[in-house]
Amino acid sequence: MASQRREAEHPSPMTPANMKRRFRWDEFLAEKLITAVAFVSLATIALIFVFVFREAAPVFFSRPEAAQVDQAAEEETYGEEALGEGARALSEGRNVDGVEYGDASSGSAMLENLLSVTWQPVGSLPKFGLIPLILGSLKVTIVALLIAAPLAILAAIFTSAFAPPRAREFIKPIIELLAGFPSVVIGFFALMSLATIMQQTFGYQYRLNVLLGGMAMALTVIPIIYTIAEDALNAVPKFMKEASLALGATNWQTALFVTLPAATPGVFAAILLGFGRAFGETMIVLMATGNAALVSWSILEPVRTMSATIGAEMAEVVFGDIHYHVLFLIGAILFVFTFTLNAVAELYVRQRLIRRFRGV
C-alpha cells in the first residue's frame, strides 16, 4: 500500500541524484527527535553524578564550630578538592585496621570528625564518624557473599552441566523469579520469621544482627551471581568440552576442570556485581540488622550500614544542615564504590573473557 502511494507521488524513475535532493520532513523530524530524547535521558543519567556530589561537597567547607566564612568564588573547587582528599583518606583509614584516624593532613576538623569511630548525628556536638558505617556495610556484604557465592556458583554448575534439559527449563525461571522478589519482602521475612527461628536455634543475644542480615541479603544476591555465572559457563565453547570428553574425562571432570576454569573471569564478574548489589542494598539491612552503629568484628551483634543510615535518617533531617550533607557524602561514597566495581566487572573482566575464548 505505502509503496504504491509513493510510486504515484514520484512517477519518475529514482536515480541516486534525485533521491539525494528529496528532503523528507518526517525522516528528518524522527531522527532529530530520537536523538534528542536519547540525549535527554542520558544527560539526566549524567546529572546523577553532579547532584549527589554537589549536595555532598558542603561537608568540607562549612565547619560546624567555626562561623560561616565567606567563600564566594572558590567554593566549588575547594569543595571538590576536599572531597577527593576525604575519599582518599577514608580508603586509607579503612585499609589500615579500620580504626586508624586520619592524620588530619588537611587540618580540617570535619575530616577528623568523619574518620572517628562514633556515629551520633543528633546532639549539641554531632559526631559523624563513618568508620562504623563502612565497617557495617562490609560485614553484612561479606557474610552475604560467603553464603550466596558458593550456593549460586554450584547451582550454576548444576544447571549448565548436570541437570537434565527438562529440569533446566524449570530451575532457571524459578531463580529468575527469586530475583523479582522485592527486597522489602525479603527484609520482612527475615525480620518477622527468620529472626525468631535463628534466635531459637542458636540462642544468641541480639535478635537482629549481621548474620541475619547477611542471610537475607544472600537471597537477593544469589539470582545475580547465578544468572551471570550460568551465562559465563554456557558461553564456554562446545569444542572445549567435547575435546575433554573425547580424551576420556567424565562429565563432572569436564565441568570442574575444563568449563569452570575457562569461565573464571565471568564467575569473578558475577561475584563483583553481587558484592556491589549487596553493598548498596537498603531495605533488607534497614529491617534486619538492628541499626546500631557499633565497631566490632562480631557477626552476632547488630550493625548499621551506610545505606541504612541514609534510609533511616534522610527523612528526618533538616535541609541544608551539616547532617544532610554528610548523608549525601555517604551516598557519594556508595556511588563511587559501586560504580567502580561495575566498571571493573564490565571493562576488565568482559575483555578478558573474550580474549580467553579467542586465545584458547
Added chain:
Amino acid sequence: MNLQRRLIGLGVIGTSAAATLAIVAAMVLISLTIVMGGKDTLSWEFLTTAPREGMTAGGIFPAIVGTVLLVLLMSVAGVPAGAITAVYLSEYAHQRSVIARTIRFAVNTLAGVPSIVFGLFGLGFFVQFIGTGMDRMFSDGVRLRWAQPNILWASLTMALLTLPVVIVSVEEAIKNVPQELRAASLALGATRWQTVWKVVIPNSLNGILTGGILAVSRGAGEVAPILFTGAAYFLPELPDALSSQFMHLGYHIYIMSTQSTNVEATRGIQYATTLVLLMLTFVLNFSAILLRSRVRSRQLQ
C-alpha cells in the same frame, strides 16, 4: 580408581544439586510463610478500604492505589524514553563510535548503582532543585508546593532507576531482529525511519513489552528511592494531584513492621500486605518471563 572417580563424581553432582535445591527451597519457604501468614487477613474488604484505628485495622486500599499510580506515572515517564534511547543506540548511533560505547558503558554501570543513591538524587535534584525553581516561578516562593516530596518526584526518580533496565532489554530485543529484514526493507526503497517504524519495532514488540514489564515490576517492589521522595506514612485519602504524597505497599510494609507500636496486633495486616505486594510482582515477573521465552522459541524456529 574407577570406583573412586565415580564416587567423587556422585559427590560433585550431589553437592551442586543440593545447592540448587536449597535455593529453590528457600524461595518456596519464603512464599509459603507469607501466604500462610497473610491468607486469613486477606479479603475483599482488606483490599478496598483504608486503614483505621491507627493502622491496626482496616485495609490497604490507599497503598494499592498509590503503588499503581506510582508505577503508571513511572512507566509513562520512563518506558518510552528508554525505548527511544535503545532505538537510537542500536539503529542511529554509529556502533563503534566513542559516544555509543560511552553511553552503553554508562547505562550498564548505572544499572548497578544502589537504588538509595537514586533516592538521594531525586531529593537533591527534583525536590530541592527543580521543585524550588517551580515554586519560585509559579507561586510566591514562600508556600511550598513542589519543593517537597510528592508522587511526581517519586515517579520520576523511579523512572530514572528503571531506565537502564528498559534500555538494555529493548536494545537486546531490537538486536534480535534479523539484519536481513532491515536490508530487505532498505533495498525496497524504505527510508531508515520507515524501516525502524514498520519493520524493526513491530518485530521487537514482545521484547519491548518485556522490558516495560520488568521495569514496572522493579518499580513496584523498590522502596529505597521513595523513602524520602514522596511516600507517606499514613494518608487515608487518595492522591489527587501530582503534588500530593501517597501511600505505597512496600513502604507500608516497612513502616508497619519496624515502627508500629503494636507489632503483634498488626501481624496479620503486615503479612497480608506483603502477600499482596508479592503477588503483584510475581504476576508481573511471570508474564515477563513467559513473553521472553515465547520470543526466544520463535527465534529458534
